[in-house]
Amino acid sequence: MASLMTEKINISSNTLSITNRCGSCNKKLGLLPFSCKCGGIYCALHRADATHNCKYDYQAENKKCLSTSMVKLAEKKIQVL
Numbered sequence: 001m002a003s004l005m006t007e008k009i010n011i012s013s014n015t016l017s018i019t020n021r022c023g024s025c026n027k028k029l030g031l032l033p034f035s036c037k038c039g040g041i042y043c044a045l046h047r048a049d050a051t052h053n054c055k056y057d058y059q060a061e062n063k064k065c066l067s068t069s070m071v072k073l074a075e076k077k078i079q080v081l
């Protein structure tokens with residue numbers, strides 16, 4: 001009996017350490033935690049960068065995209081004129 005009890009305790013402590021929690025609401029995540037580009041894991045509600053304090057530098061990425069699209073637009077305008 002005693003050995004069975006210790007085994008149960010070991011199993012529960014293992015599962016506790018494995019359990020993933022949402023970095024925003026601390027909700028227990030099941031088998032499908034959503035990982036973000038910032039390295040955190042979040043629930044379905046907080047997986048979007050806007051719904052958690054995302055540290056990933058999306059602005060730098062957006063600026064790159066914007067500048068390239070602006071150049072394209074400018075090129076088009078020049079062609080039209």
Ligand SMILES: [Zn+2]
Nearest residue numbers: 022025043046
């Ligand atoms: Zn969450």
Ligand SMILES: [Zn+2]
Nearest residue numbers: 036038054055
């Ligand atoms: Zn993030």
